[in-house]
Amino acid sequence: MIDVEHAFSKSYAEAREKFLAAANSIGKKVDSRQHPLAGKDGEELAMDIVLDGQADAQNLLIVSSACHGVEGYCGSGVQTYAMHDAEWRNNAKEQGVAVLYIHALNPYGFSHIRRTTHENVDLNRNFQDFNQPLPDNPAYREIESLLLPEEWPPNHNNIAATDQYISNNSVQAFQAAVTRGQYEFEQGLFFGGKAATWSNQTLRQVLRDYAGQAKQIAWIDLHTGLGESGVGERISTCREDKLALARARRWWDGGGTTPVTSIYDGSSTSALLTGLMSNSVYEECPEALYTGIAMEYGTLPPLQMMEALRAEHWLNINPQASKELSARIKKQMMDAFYVDTPDWREQVITQARQSLFQAAQGLKG
Known part of the structure; x- marks a missing residue:
């Protein structure tokens, strides 16, 4: 033992x-x-x-x-x-x-x-079965541009729009839209x-x-x-x-x-x-x-976990990010899981x- x-x-x-x-x-x-x-x-x-x-x-x-x-x-x-x-x-x-x-x-x-x-x-x-039509996720499509903005951390407009989506729907609906699985955006989440x-x-x-x-x-x-x-x-x-x-x-x-x-x-x-x-x-x-x-x-709570995932995916798309930001994102990812x-x-x-x-x-x- x-x-x-x-x-x-x-x-x-x-x-x-x-x-x-x-x-x-x-x-x-x-x-x-x-x-x-x-x-x-x-x-x-x-x-x-x-x-x-x-x-x-x-x-x-x-x-x-x-x-x-x-x-x-x-x-x-x-x-x-x-x-x-x-x-x-x-x-x-x-x-x-x-x-x-x-x-x-x-x-x-x-x-x-x-x-x-x-x-x-x-x-x-x-x-x-990749020989068959794959599931569609229109809810993810609706928020895809919010999830992976051009800059990280997200700017005020992105934060406000994301918060508005959650307020209009719910944390659970946001989680479901993101995590269900999507087959359209190859650099996207899930x-x-x-x-x-x-x-x-x-x-x-x-x-x-x-x-x-x-x-x-x-x-x-x-x-x-x-x-x-x-x-x-x-x-x-x-x-x-x-x-x-x-x-x-x-x-x-x-x-x-x-x-x-x-x-x-x-x-x-x-x-x-x-x-x-x-x-x-x-x-x-x-x-x-x-x-x-x-x-x-x-x-961690769902929104903190989701933010860590968004940041890490952003980093994967933007490998030119500074060493300091990269290290911070990777630590955030570890802490989330x-x-x-x-x-x-x-x-x-x-x-x-x-x-x-x-x-x-x-x-x-």
């Missing part, structure tokens, strides 16, 4: 080193799928996979991090801690559950402190892409390689950025299916103490989204019964462990 503080890291390279060391410490092989680009400090990037359990296990739990790059600073810490957690590993083994850790679904965003992939794509909006990204294609291959034999698949995908600071909201990632949602709630609601929410019934802090990553397990493992959640840890305090990290690990034990029991049951 390691202490909580040592599970977390200050950079992608450090996080990857700790994850690989954790796998080595329990005698598990690492399957590394190398990314085509380098990290911000020239380091190798990869999606790293560790299977802890039998390769032919019928019950499989997937635990993944960094779907949204920078959110990997939280998720990687959970994964590293879990592999050092003998009580958790023994419990999973006793329940007949194999655990598939997928570290850094989006290693580029993790390293470069971006939420998006190197294609500027939100990975959790990218799982679409862009779902025009084709499957490297991370999308690589994840699908990982599922084919490791999950094809499973009869039941549970998935805990680790996220940050929404909700009350330090609170892990369990958001169902099942399709709009009452039976699947009921199953997720039986597994993870802790007798009502840790409710499972849904984007389909309005109970989640998340807006209704398109192109979700969980589509991949339905498509690549169609014979398996799937039950999943996104574990969404809160950080990772709360660098011992109390927050302790909350993250405590709730993650609970969700892991719940998942193993659910799979067994």
Whole structure:
């Protein structure tokens, strides 16, 4: 067992080193799928996979991090801690559950402190059938010019117009317009892409390689950025299916103490989204019964989180910005998706462990 503080890291390279060391410490092989680009400090990037359990296990739990790059600073810490957690590993083994850790679904965003992939794509909006017409988001189109102004920080006119939109609609409507996913503005926020990204294609291959034999698949995908600071909201990632949602709630609601929410019934802090990553397990493992959640840890209030995202996207479009402004924006981005305090990290690990034990029991049951 390691202490909580040592599970977390200050950079992608450090996080990857700790994850690989954790796998080595329990005698598990690492399957590394190398990314085509380098990290911000020239380091190798990869999606790293560790299977802890039998390769032919019928019950499989997937635990993944960094779907949204920078959110990997939280998720990687959970994964590293879990592999050092003998009580958790023994419990999973006793329940007949194999655990598939997928570290850094989006290693580029993790390293470069971006939420998006190197294609500027939100990975959790990218799982679409690109041979079909893509979803339209007219609400995003209406405010696109406000979100990424020519200068940063925004001038008075931009701030006033943005505030007016929120006043006329609501914070929730603003959040929904921005975060739902859009497929029109390639440099914009929450862009779902025009084709499957490297991370999308690589994840699908990982599922084919490791999950094809499973009869039941549970998935805990680790996220940050929404909700009350330090609170892990369990958001169902099942399709709009009452039976699947009921199953997720039986597994993870802790007798009502840790409710499972849904984007389909309005109970989640998340807006209704398109192109979700969980589509991949339905498509690549169609014979398996799937039950999943996104574990969404809160950080900052929604408008502060949104401002950090706007600033970081602006910086990506304007790399000529001063070093001082660039550093300030990157710090703002980190603060929006990772709360660098011992109390927050302790909350993250405590709730993650609970969700892991719940998942193993659910799979067994």
